[in-house]
Amino acid sequence: MKIILLHSVSGGSGVTTVTANLSAALQNLGHRCLAIDCAPENVLALHFGVATDTIAGWATSTRASQSWSDSGFEASDGSRVLPFGMLTEAALTQLADTLKKQPDYLAAICQALHGQPLDFLLLDLASPITGCFSNQLCALQKIADFSLLIARADTQTYRLLVSHPLYSQRLMDSKLLLNSVKTENELQKDLLLVMRHEFEHCLAPNVIHYDASVPEAFAHLQALKAYAPESAAALDFHLLALWCTNQLRQATE
């Protein structure tokens, strides 16, 4: 089982969307996937067609001192998701306190899944580094086989990546994936060229282009591949999945 960590440079980069679509694309290639939502917004499950009022998730189970293993769901294509669960603010603060004492709690969940019939474990750490479970990250990074840093091709991201010490360190052990790129936009196109030049060693070879089909597929509660098989984004995710499997195979060899 390979563990892929997905996190972002700044909020709204589309980590959850990428996680869901990458999981679907990997599943489509014949790999068995489980995606774990690590963000209190609990959005990932929606991508897998879980009903909006479902409150179950690993966080809720933890709160209720139950086993988190009962709160997983399986989508129609066979890919599985472990939602975060719905928590009130008070409960969330409490959970944060609990987790602060156990910095390898999430890592333990991952470890516990090792015996399962799974090929890929995708961890959606939607919130940026400074988010509420940032203390878990360290342990997670230790067990992850591969980590994807998702960013948009904009000036803010570029500045953070180039000059902020927090991110330059992050870039050391992750690959950078640009999401929602509009090549028809002159600024984004130029930034893309610059980033290609400067982050040559860590940039994923293909980007995810901006494509209206992605939010539409979500709105229709369908996988992108099923909703718009001819969309460029579907191809992008397919290529990304291929690249990921290839990277992980190389890493093990």
Add this chain to the structure above:
Amino acid sequence: MREALRRRRGIITQRAILIAPLFKPWLQNELHHQYNCLKGAGGYSLTGKVLVTVWLLFALTFLKPRIAGIESWRLLQYLFPHIDLSRPRIGDPLRAVVQLFWLLFIRPYSARRSAKGAASAIRRVNKRSQKLLTLSLGWFKPLLDSGQQANERQTEAVVNADLNNKFAASFWHNMQWRDKLLMLLIVLLSLLCITVPFSLEAQAIFVCALYLMARALQRMPGRFSSMLLIVLSLVVSTRYIWWRTTNTLNWDSTTGLILGLVLLSAELYAWLVLLLGYFQNIWPLQRTPQQLPDDPETWPTIDLFIPTYNEDLDVVKATVYASLGIDWPQHKLNIHILDDGKRDSFRDFAAEVNVNYIRRPHNNHAKAGNINYALTKTNAEYVAIFDCDHIPTRAFFQLTMGWLLKDPQLALVQTPHHFYSPDPFERNLANFRKIPNEGNLFYGLIQDGNDLWGGTFFCGSCAILRRKPLEEVGGIAVETVTEDAHTSLRLHRRGYRSAYLSAPISAGLATETLSAHIGQRIRWARGMAQILRIDNPLTGRGLRWQQRLCYFNAMLHFLSGVPRLIFLTAPLAFLLLHTYIIYAPALVLLMYVVPHMVHAASVNSILQGKYRYSFWGEVYESVLAWYVARPTTVALFAPHKGTFNVTAKGGVIERDYFDWVISKPYITLVLLNVAGVIWGIVRIVSGPSEEISAVIINLTWTFYNMLILGAAAAVGGEAKQVRTAPRVEVSIPVSLILHSGHRIQAKVRDFSFDGLRLEIADCQLLQNQTELNVALRRANEEFIFPLNIVYASNGVVGTRLPPLSIQQTIDYVQCTFAKADTWVNWKEAYDEDVPAISMGQVIGAAGRGYNRLLTNAPKPIPQIYAGVVWMLRGLTTFQPRSVSTTARN
């Protein structure tokens, strides 16, 4: 009225069998069903109704329900598939009788089965004999391998630039006395092989032995075995020529002798060309690009010349845009438009895109003079020359400059002229990108072969020259009309080297019309003949013997007009004039000529396989023969006559038409051959019996000539060409960006300067928009271009480019025509040559040619032809049809 009312109510009476009411309801239903099933495409006629009714009743009463697994009422349909019982025609009884006769008496004893058996037996024997041969030659293999290795070492030495001189001189000097002795022995032996007269049986055995050896060698891969095949072919052909010269001239009759000598000289010419061709193509060098230094600052400066005279601005624009995007440091590349047409629009365009514009005060010496004038106005170290319609790809200098930097004695790097539009041959024969065209052989093989001998010559465009040597020889040569070859000849005489890189890294427009194409070839032929006279490569200083031969063969090639005409008419001398121009018994002649032809054809098929299919060379030559015959002969005797004519490109042919003026000579030849055939048949029927074998041989030759002439005539029928911007078929994945924010995967099917044709999964995806953006990739970068949708149906979207800005146009040309890999796979797309298939293609082309000739002929002929065709079509309907062995549904 009542009928209409019923129909409106939805009650439609089935037109059904008339006498059905006589039967019980279930039987009625069954009969109705059968009756409907037998209804043909045209419905029932009156006789049909009666016939079918009678048949159905007959089948019902007298036949078993199923016969041989078929429902018996279907039996007629099954046994007589070409007869429609529901609507019988007048000829049907006869058809039925023929079919019945065939079914009863011929089919059961059909020869096909035994023929099939025989064929497979032959195949088996063939296979086994080949295996045996290969096995018996197994001991020969180490020798072959060592030869192969020696050869490879040799080429490596040649490729490693410092080579050429050494290689030339070393051949004799490096040989030890033992080798020299061996060489002498070989020469003696081969002389023996060639000159010893054999009896008929001995010759037969000799020929068979060589043929079997060749068959075995053909199965062995590698160049060394093809070299041995060449040797075999040379022995056979030279023996044939020797025999022809010494044994077959009719010294008793004057006309016979004269005509015989004429044919013999044509054959000698063909033999010489064959010999030199083998020499030239024995080992194509296939040079690979040389790495450039890492630091672009050390790269040299280049002047890029685009000479133009009367071409459209649009044609020139494309080349300039492509040149502007070429991968070379901007300050080290100067682009110059050399305008001999003195047009202000060109000057304004040059200013607009910021390239240099050179206009000279006079027009002396056409293109050569134009370039020479520009040489005085510029000063970069290297000069690249592109005809104004040749679009360089961006990698052009990256791939070519390496060699020039590595070897200071290298004065010229030539690359192939690749054409992205069909030439008149390809267009009129409709075989664009299916059969290698005329130029493929030269740029695919011959220039590469020349490269081994250091004899690659300049072709006027798509090449880089070093300025210093070029100025040393006085610039581009102006004495002949093929200034390019002459210039490189002079460079070679000064001891400079040339190189050929057989990568299609530029692309141009082919000539538009057949007359223009022929005009261009006439110019080349005349120019080559001129060089042969003015500056003969066989004599004079500075050249190595290999280079002399390469140049000589190139020039000889263009003299093919007269010999080709002789070959096309030679059998007529016997058939019509009753002269024995080959004075030998038919069987002996066959024993000599057939091996000569078979060996030559199979070796050429192996050497030229991917670049020229068997028999097509003769077609190309035959088209040009008449036209180049006169100018070359004139140029040989008076080399200073004649003017330069510009090749017109980028035109439109409004409608299909038959170019009678151009085709006149072929038609004359065809008529002569037809007369020969008729007279030959008359002679078979009524002539003396001892002549029959000779008549048959000559008739076969005539038929072959007619085939070639038919294909040549097919070229004369000009096909319509409406589009001014030729489209280039490709398959490039792109994405389309809609205004709604959707991005769709698509494929470019073809592109032109006007727009793209795209392929998408479903036209619904376009959401009825009329505009969209397309993202084309170049290397790692995406370029977005707006497109107007012209039509969209069945997953194909036709689009047109709106007016673009200059930068956008440069980008567009860069993403399409000038993309480094656009033309690379064209060559690979051609299959290997299979002589039989190639023959089929020639026969097909000849058929089309005669069809076109007859339908376009003056008044009564097309009508007669149409009548004959109609009658023949009618006759074929009487032909019995095969009946499938399994029952149909």
